Amino acid sequence: MKISFLQFIFIFFVGLLFFADLPKLAKNVREKMRGSKKFNS
Template identity: 80%
Template sequence: MKISLLQFLFVFCVGLLFFADLPKLAKSVKEKIRGSKKSNN
């Protein structure tokens, strides 16, 4: 399977955006889990 340079750059940029947003995503998920645990108890 041959990947063109443009495709590689596109995938790389999308991956970079995803990984840059990952810490924020993890933080919000943890807060949501904490919130649901508090409301249950």
């Protein structure tokens, strides 16, 4: 499969944004899990 340079750059930047947001997402998920545990007990 051959991808063009532009496609590569686009994928690279999308990946960069995704990974930059990952720690924030993980934090939110952890907080939600903690909240749901408190809510259940």
